Amino acid sequence: MSKDFWQRLGKALMTPISLIAAAGIFLGISSVLQNPDIVGETFVSFTVVQHFIGIVRALAGAIFGNLPILFAVAISFGLAKKDKTTAAFSGVIGFILFHITIQYLLSVNDITAATYSVEALIDSGMNELAATQAASQYESVLGIFTLRMNVFGGIITGLLVSFLHNRFHTIDLPTAISFFGGKRFVPIITTVTVPFLALLMYFVWPYFGAAIEGVGNLIAEAGLIGTFLFGFLERLLVPTGLHHILNQIVRFTPIGGIAEIDGEQVVGALNIFNTSLAQDSPDMGVMAEATRFLAQGKIPFMVFGLPAAAFAMVKTALKEKKQEVKGLMSASGLASFTTGITEPIEFSFIFVSPILYIFHAFMAGLSFMLMDAFGVVIGNVQGGVIDLTVFGILQGTATNWYWAVIVGLFYAPIYYFVFKTVIEKRHVLTPGRELEDDEVTNESVNSSDPSGDLGSTIVNALGGSQNIKSIDNCFTRLRLVLGDTSIVDEDALKKTGAAGTLKLDETNYQVIYGPKVEKIAPQVKGAAHYHDE
Numbered sequence: 001m002s003k004d005f006w007q008r009l010g011k012a013l014m015t016p017i018s019l020i021a022a023a024g025i026f027l028g029i030s031s032v033l034q035n036p037d038i039v040g041e042t043f044v045s046f047t048v049v050q051h052f053i054g055i056v057r058a059l060a061g062a063i064f065g066n067l068p069i070l071f072a073v074a075i076s077f078g079l080a081k082k083d084k085t086t087a088a089f090s091g092v093i094g095f096i097l098f099h100i101t102i103q104y105l106l107s108v109n110d111i112t113a114a115t116y117s118v119e120a121l122i123d124s125g126m127n128e129l130a131a132t133q134a135a136s137q138y139e140s141v142l143g144i145f146t147l148r149m150n151v152f153g154g155i156i157t158g159l160l161v162s163f164l165h166n167r168f169h170t171i172d173l174p175t176a177i178s179f180f181g182g183k184r185f186v187p188i189i190t191t192v193t194v195p196f197l198a199l200l201m202y203f204v205w206p207y208f209g210a211a212i213e214g215v216g217n218l219i220a221e222a223g224l225i226g227t228f229l230f231g232f233l234e235r236l237l238v239p240t241g242l243h244h245i246l247n248q249i250v251r252f253t254p255i256g257g258i259a260e261i262d263g264e265q266v267v268g269a270l271n272i273f274n275t276s277l278a279q280d281s282p283d284m285g286v287m288a289e290a291t292r293f294l295a296q297g298k299i300p301f302m303v304f305g306l307p308a309a310a311f312a313m314v315k316t317a318l319k320e321k322k323q324e325v326k327g328l329m330s331a332s333g334l335a336s337f338t339t340g341i342t343e344p345i346e347f348s349f350i351f352v353s354p355i356l357y358i359f360h361a362f363m364a365g366l367s368f369m370l371m372d373a374f375g376v377v378i379g380n381v382q383g384g385v386i387d388l389t390v391f392g393i394l395q396g397t398a399t400n401w402y403w404a405v406i407v408g409l410f411y412a413p414i415y416y417f418v419f420k421t422v423i424e425k426r427h428v429l430t431p432g433r434e435l436e437d438d439e440v441t442n443e444s445v446n447s448s449d450p451s452g453d454l455g456s457t458i459v460n461a462l463g464g465s466q467n468i469k470s471i472d473n474c475f476t477r478l479r480l481v482l483g484d485t486s487i488v489d490e491d492a493l494k495k496t497g498a499a500g501t502l503k504l505d506e507t508n509y510q511v512i513y514g515p516k517v518e519k520i521a522p523q524v525k526g527a528a529h530y531h532d533e
Helices: 003-033 047-065 067-079 084-108 118-123 128-135 151-168 175-180 182-222 224-236 243-252 269-277 284-291 299-315 319-339 354-373 385-391 402-425 453-461 490-495 514-528
Strands: 138-141 144-147 258-261 264-267 468-473 477-482 500-503 508-512
Touching: 003 047, 003 067, 003 243, 003 468, 047 067, 047 269, 067 084, 067 151, 084 144, 084 151, 084 182, 118 128, 144 182, 151 182, 151 243, 175 182, 182 224, 224 243, 224 354, 243 269, 258 269, 258 284, 264 269, 269 284, 299 319, 299 354, 299 385, 299 402, 319 385, 319 514, 354 402, 453 490, 453 514, 468 514, 477 514, 490 500
Parallel strands: none
Antiparallel strands: 138 144, 258 264, 468 477, 477 508, 500 508
């Protein structure tokens, strides 16, 4: 598969993740406001207020309970090249038919919600352990009894639907049935094709699921080493964007853990954490095992380390450019500190200093390992001070949140010293140290400029609108498909405020702007006369 596919898949996966992150924060705040040990018995006794909070918890829980279909729609929509709304509609159809087919195949073998409940299996002669293990292989999705595939079922359905959509959404049929051609044909071919995928997964999934569970057991048995390797690889993959894929694997598959909560088997680190958080009395031991792969491992280097690295880059900038770099790094450091968006800082040094790149990845792995060793229990996905506050400090000392701060206080001077030393000793060309007379200013990026001059400047730097085949963006990057990446003017892009650029191959190109990319992308699309359909 091409690099373009993996980039688009990573971006598509971030759509439900952004919703999960927000819902997780609401769930975390709600759990605090319903905990008498934190807010007091008097507040908890306010019935109307507690009912409102209970509704918020129920809504957040509903999001987590329906993640598979959210992923199916997000991937169908995200990987579609045109007519995205049709793809999303087909994704819903495909997901439902996929699980309906599996439900029918199970029922043929007398495997139903009634016959494979723990109680029914015990009545049939199984002991409780065997009955629990057998029943845990199945679940109900949108009221459909099916194999327990979690978000994987949504992902593979979305992949198939997006493929069918891109292949058939412009198909021409004979005149007599031409009404069913074009985008109307996509849900039809989805209806015909998806049952075959379900039939395949019916036979394959038990073996595939067992293999994933085996890998999960290996990582669990590796203990702190497994946690370190995850954190190290997660940062090492940042330039490629594939760290999103790695994160989803541990968040939603057995590789991230398996736990029994309130009599139900829950799979994946993020699922375990959120399900536990929704309980009145969460098991901190279960949550600690899951959160080893979540936000807690990021807090020391996102809240403390990278802002210190940004400060080091300001201190080492050339005197005449110090103020300009200060503006750029202040915004980048604040994004890392508050929300855990790190690319604007990371792309300032990743491509100009392999030493700093490896150092940063090592420190990330060490951060994950130390949080695991100290029994820190801070979940969610971002890693900024918001997660530290909501899921750590406000949840009480049982989360051991203070270890994240203590480690972070050591990380800040280490990052500052290492970055300052390496930049100065090895003459690393971080922002403000370029030999050219670049005018990289924070003020040069007026992303709210109604004239659209910024978009035109970026389009021209990319080789003109005729060189741009596709424009997309994630939280921090413009993701582009170009006719020829060799004609891109990287210096001109840096003058627009880009923190860095990334050439994946001859056609795939990325420009890193940080959170402001959400305002920049529409201007670029407008200047290039590019329209999503």
